[in-house]
Amino acid sequence: MTTLTDAGRDGAAREIERPRLTWRQRLSRADVKYSPYVYVAPFFVLFALVGLFPLLYTFVVSLNDWDLLKGQGDWVGFDNYVTELQDPWFWNSIGNTFSIFVLSAVPQLIAATFIAAVLDQNLRAKTFWRLSVLLPYVVTPAAVALIFSSIFSEDYGLVNNLLGSLGLDPVLWKHDTLPGHLAIATMVNWRWTGYNALILLAAMQAVPRDVYESAALDGAGAFRRFFSITLPSIRPTFIFVLITATIGGLQIFTEPKLFDATNATPGGAYHQYETTTLYIWNMAFNQDRFGRAAAIAFLLLLIIVAIGLVNYVLSKGIASSEVKVARDRTRRRLERHRDRQLAGAVASTSAPTSAPTSGEPRS
C-alpha cells in the first residue's frame, strides 16, 4: 500500500509540473512507444510459427523413440544423441559434408574472385558478361543434378568417354569416394561461382578508381594492384561470401540425393557421399527412425552454430586488426610530427632537456 501511495504522490507531484494528458495525447504517446513493436511483430510471429515451433518440436521428437509411421514411442531422454555420436554412419556423413564443403568452397571462391576481377575490367557488352555468369544460378538444382549425373555416368557418361578417348581408365564417379565428392563439388561450383562472382564484383566496383590510378603511376602492375588494392578492399564482402558459402555448404542435399537417383541407398551405394542432411532424410524416411533423425538435425544445428561462432571470431579478429593497423599508423605519424617539432624546439633553444620517449620504431 505504501508503494502505491508513494507512486500516487509521485505522480501527483509530477502533475503539478505537467498538465494531465488528454486521451488523444496518451494515444499518440503509446503510438510512439509501442507501434514499432507492432510493426516488427509479423516477422517474429511468423518466425515463432515456422521457425521456433518446429525447432522446439524437433527437440521434443529427438527425446523420444519416435517412429515415422507409428508416431511417438517411449521417452528415451538423450539416448538418441548418444546412439548417434557412437554411430560410424553419423561420422561418415560429417566427414563427407566437410570434404564436399572444402572441395566446393575453396575453388569456388578463388574462381569467383578472379572472374569478378576480369568482369571489373573495361569489357565490351558488360551487362551480357555479367548476366552470363549468373545463368547457372537460375537453373534449378534438381535439373543441374540430373544433367551432371548423366555427364558423370560411369558407363556412358561424357567425362568417361573423353577420358577413354585420351586412353585413360574410366573413373568410378558413383562408386569411389573422392571422385564422387569431386563430381558433387563440381555441381555446387557450377551453380554458385557466378553468384559469388557478382557479389564480389559489386564490392570491387566500390573501390575508388583513383587509388588504382595513383598505384599505376607509381609503377604497380596489374597483379600488384589486384593483390595490394583489390583484395584488401573487398575483405568485408569476402567474409560475407565465405559465411554464406559455409552455411550453404553444410546443407548440401539435392546434389548428392539426385546424383545417383536410381540407387536405393541415398548418397551412393556405400553412403560414400551421403551428407549429413541426406543422412537425416534417410534415417527419417527410409529407416522410419524419426527420433534419431531429429537428434541428428539438432547435432547439425550445434555444428553450424559452432562454425558460425568461429567465423564471427575470425571476422572480428580481421576487423579489429584493421582498426589496429590504422590506429598504429596514426600514432606513428603523430609521433613523427611531435619528434620533428621537438627537434625544432631543441634546435632553437639548444637545450636537450627531453629525448623522444617513444620506443616505437619508425617506418
Place this chain on the structure above:
Amino acid sequence: MRLSRRLTATAALATASAVVLAGCSTGGDTGSSDEPITLTITTFGTMGLDDLYAQYEADHPNITIKATNIDTGGNALTDWKTKQASGGLPDIQAVEEGWLGSVMEVSDTFTDLRDYGADDIKDRWVDWKVAQATDPNGRIIGYGTDIGPEGLCYNGKLFEAAGLPSDRDSVAELFGGTDATWDKFFEVGEQYHAATGKAFYDQSGFVWNAFVNQQPEGYYKKDGSLNVEGNDTLKNFWLQLADAQSKGLSANSAQWDWGKGQSFVDGTFATFMCPGWMLGVVKGNTEAGGGDASTGWDFADVFPGGYANWGGSFLTVPSTSAHPKEAAELAAWLTDTQQEVAAFQAAGTFPSVKAAQTDPGVTGQSDLTAFFNDAPVGEILGSRASGVTAQFKGPDDALIQEQVFGPARTALDAGTADGETTWNQAIDLLHQLVG
C-alpha cells in the same frame, strides 16, 4: 450516414454468403450421387492404369480423377511414408508387395474394404493375393492389381551369335525346362561368356531378388523373426553369385538406369530377370536406348530354381479419404477383369484376377508380344504364375532389400570384395539398420 449504409451492405453480403456456404455444406452432408467428387490416386512405375481413368470419368460424370504417377516403387514408398506421417494421402494409394510389411504395421489407418463389398468380389483374385492384403484382424485393406510371376528374358540374336539355341522352346529346354536350376543357369552363362567374352546378366541384384523371393521364407520367417544371419541357403547362393561375378557373368550395369537403356541395345548382357511388369520396363528401356523389336529380346517359359514371384501391387483406400465409398468403388473397378486386361496390354502387368489371366486380351497379341519376337507373353506368364506361393513380408523387407543387400551387392558386382567379405558386410549393415 454513408458509412453506416456501407456497413449495412457489408453485413447483408456477409449474411448472404453465410447462407450460401451453409447451403453448400448441407448439400455435402447428404452426399447425393450427382455431387461432383474429385478422387486422387497415386500409382508408381508402369501400372498401365492411365488410359482407364478417362473411361471411368466418362461413365461417372460427377467423378474427376486426379492421378499422380511416381517413377519408381522406391520413390513411391518414400512418398507414402512421408504422407502417412504428415498427412496428404490420396483417396487411393497403390502399395507394392515389397513394402506391404510396413503397411501392415499401420493397417488400421486403411479402410476395411469389406465395408464396401470386398467380401462379394474377393473370389475374383487368386487366393494368395487376397490373403496378402488381409491384415491379422481379418480386415481386407487392398484390391490386387498385378502379380509378378517371373520368366526369363533373353536376347535371341546374342544367343545365336554365341552358338546357343535361340528359339523360345529350345531356350527353355537349355535351362532345364520345368527342372531349371540356378546351377544350370550359371553353367549356361559360363558357356555364353566363353563364346563371346561378354556378361550374361545385367547385375546381380535382380538375380538375388529372384532367389530370395523364391524361397518358402525370405528375409523373415513366417513368425515374423529375421531369417538372414546363419541362413545357409541365402549365404550359399550369395557365394555362388560372387563366383559368377568373378567369372565375368555380371555386367555390373546401374540398375534402373542401364545407361538410359543403351545396355539393352548394345549387347552388354544377354539375359534379364523378367517378372510380368518388367516386360514393359525392358521394352521402354530398349526403345529409349534406340532399339526396337529387331534388337532381339524374347521371353522364355522357364525360370531358374522354379516358380518365382517378384512384386505386384494393391490399391488401398487410406482411412483419411473423404470419399471412401467412391474410392473403394473406383479401386474395385480398376481391378476388375476388363481393366486388368487393359492394364496388361498397356504395361505388361500380369493380372491377379483369375478371369483376366485367361482372357484372350492377355493371352493374345499386343504391343508387347510384337516387341518380344511374337512371344505369347500372356500365356507364358500364366504358366509361370501357376506354381507361385506367397511369401511373408516383414516390416523391414524393403529396407533389407535396398539398404542391407544393396551396398553389399554393389561391392560384389564391382568386384572390389569377395563373396565372404560382402556377405559379412551385409550382416553388419543388418545389425546397424534393423537390429
